[in-house]
Amino acid sequence: MNVQIEALDAVQKKLTxxxxxxxxxxxxxxxxxxxxxxxxxxxxxxxxxxxxxLERHYGEQxxxxxxxxxxxxxxxxxLQEHSxxxxxxxxxVPEKLVTGQPFRYSAxxxxxxxxxxxxxxxxxxxxxxxxxxxxxxxxxxxxxxESLAQLHPITDREHVESGxxxxxxxxxxxxxxPLSDLQGKGRSIEIGKEAIFPGFQEKLLGAxxxxxxxxxxxxxxxxxxxxxxxxxxxxxxxxxxxxDLARKELPTLDDEFAKDHGECDxxxxxxxxxxxxxxxxxxxxxxxxxxxxxxxxxxxxxPFDVPPTLVREQMRRMLIDARMVSPEVDAATLExxxxxxxxxAFMGSAKKQVQIGFMLDALTTQLALSVPEEDVQxxxxxxxxxxxxxxxxxxTAYYAQEExxxxxxxxxxxxxxxxxxxxxxxxxxxxxxxxxxxxxx
Numbered sequence: 001m002n003v004q005i006e007a008l009d010a011v012q013k014k015l016t017x018x019x020x021x022x023x024x025x026x027x028x029x030x031x032x033x034x035x036x037x038x039x040x041x042x043x044x045x046x047x048x049x050x051x052x053x054l055e056r057h058y059g060e061q062x063x064x065x066x067x068x069x070x071x072x073x074x075x076x077x078x079l080q081e082h083s084x085x086x087x088x089x090x091x092x093v094p095e096k097l098v099t100g101q102p103f104r105y106s107a108x109x110x111x112x113x114x115x116x117x118x119x120x121x122x123x124x125x126x127x128x129x130x131x132x133x134x135x136x137x138x139x140x141x142x143x144x145x146e147s148l149a150q151l152h153p154i155t156d157r158e159h160v161e162s163g164x165x166x167x168x169x170x171x172x173x174x175x176x177x178p179l180s181d182l183q184g185k186g187r188s189i190e191i192g193k194e195a196i197f198p199g200f201q202e203k204l205l206g207a208x209x210x211x212x213x214x215x216x217x218x219x220x221x222x223x224x225x226x227x228x229x230x231x232x233x234x235x236x237x238x239x240x241x242x243x244d245l246a247r248k249e250l251p252t253l254d255d256e257f258a259k260d261h262g263e264c265d266x267x268x269x270x271x272x273x274x275x276x277x278x279x280x281x282x283x284x285x286x287x288x289x290x291x292x293x294x295x296x297x298x299x300x301x302x303p304f305d306v307p308p309t310l311v312r313e314q315m316r317r318m319l320i321d322a323r324m325v326s327p328e329v330d331a332a333t334l335e336x337x338x339x340x341x342x343x344x345a346f347m348g349s350a351k352k353q354v355q356i357g358f359m360l361d362a363l364t365t366q367l368a369l370s371v372p373e374e375d376v377q378x379x380x381x382x383x384x385x386x387x388x389x390x391x392x393x394x395x396t397a398y399y400a401q402e403e404x405x406x407x408x409x410x411x412x413x414x415x416x417x418x419x420x421x422x423x424x425x426x427x428x429x430x431x432x433x434x435x436x437x438x439x440x441x
Contacts, residue, residue: 011112021100031066087112090108115361124428127428150249154246161191162192164245168204169187171184172197203240257270299355312332315334360417
C-alpha cells in the first residue's frame with residue numbers, strides 16, 4: 001500500500017492511497033468465493049454457478065464490497081502508522097475498482113490541532129466588579145411583591161382602563177390565514193405592561209366587558225424587511241373578546257411582608273438578604289467575565305486553526321440549546337438555512353469555544369494536571385443530589401458508563417487548567433460607575 005499525504009492547511013490533510021493489484025485481486029477472489037456459495041442463478045445449483053455468470057449478476061456488488069473493505073482496511077492502517085488524530089469522518093473519493101489494476105482513492109481528513117500554549121502565566125485582563133445598588137434591591141423586592149399580587153374583580157365600571165388586568169379570548173389572521181402564534185383563550189394581560197403584538201393593548205382601551213372588538217395592526221418592520229420594497233403593508237387582523245376585568249393589588253413592603261414572605265423579622269433585614277443574594281450573583285458574573293477575558297487574551301497570544309466540522313457541530317449545539325432549531329437538523333443543513341449575519345455570529349462564537357476546548361486540553365497536558373477518581377465520584381454525587389432522590393439512580397447509571405465518566409473527568413481537568421491560568425493572570429480590578437451598574441442590572 002502506498003500513501004501520499006498532502007497538507008491542505010493546519011488541520012486538514014489529503015491522503016491519496018494506491019492499493020497494489022495483487023491485494024485487489026486477492027480480495028476480489030475472496031468475495032467471489034463467498035458469493036458463489038450462496039448465489040442463486042436459474043439453472044445452476046448453489047456453488048456451481050460459472051464465474052462469468054457470477055460476474056454478470058454480482059459484479060457491481062462485489063466491486064462495491066471490495067472497495068469498501070480495502071478503503072476501511074487501508075485507511076485505519078494509515079491513521080495508525082502516521083499517528084493521525086482525526087476528529088471527523090473522512091471525505092472519501094474512490095476511483096473505479098478494476099481487477100488486475102491498482103485501486104486508488106483519496107481521503108480528506110480533519111485533524112486535531114497540535115498546540116503548545118505559550119505565555120499562559122501573567123496574562124493581562126480586567127475584572128469588572130460592581131457593588132449592587134439600592135435600585136437593584138428595590139426592583140428585586142418589587143418582583144417578589146409582584147409575584148404575590150392578588151386580583152380583585154372590577155365592579156364599579158365595565159370598560160378597560162390602563163393598569164387593568166384583562167382576561168381575553170383572541171385570534172389573529174393575515175390574508176385570511178390564521179396566525180397560530182397569535183391565538184389564545186382565557187389569557188390575562190396587564191394593560192400598560194404586557195404586549196401580545198405592537199399596538200395591541202391600545203386598541204383595547206375603552207372596550208367593554210363582554211364586548212368583541214376587531215382591528216388590524218401592521219406587522220413590525222423586521223418581519224417584512226426581506227420583502228422590501230413592499231408594495232402593500234402586511235396586516236394582522238385581530239378579533240378580541242373582553243371576558244373579565246380585574247384590579248391588581250400588591251402587598252405592602254413592610255416588616256409584616258418580610259416576616260410572611262422573606263423569613264426575616266424586618267424589611268431592613270429582608271433588604272440585606274436581597275443585597276447579599278444580588279451581590280453573590282454579581283460576583284459570579286464578574287468571575288465568569290474574567291475567565292472569558294483571560295481565555296480571549298490567551299487565544300490572541302496563541303492563534304491556531306480548528307477543524308471546520310467541529311465548529312459547525314458546536315454551532316448546531318448552541319442553536320439547539322437556544323431552542324432556535326430542532327435537534328434533528330444536521331450541521332450542514334443548518335448552515336445552509338441560516339441567514340448570513342446569524343450564521344456568522346454563531347460561527348464565530350462556536351469557533352472560539354472549540355479553540356478554548358483544545359487550548360485547555362493542551363494546558364492540562366503541559367501542566368501535568370490530573371483528577372483523582374474520588375474527585376470524579378464526588379462530582380457525580382453532587383450532581384445526583386441536585387437532581388433529587390427520584391433521579392439519583394439515573395444519574396449514577398449515566399456516569400457509570402465509561403464515555404460519560406471520561407467527559408466529566410475532562411470537564412474537571414478543564415476547570416483546573418482554567419483556574420491555574422486565572423490565578424496566574426495579571427488582573428486589574430475595575431468598578432463601573434454606579435449609574436452604569438444600574439443600567440446593566
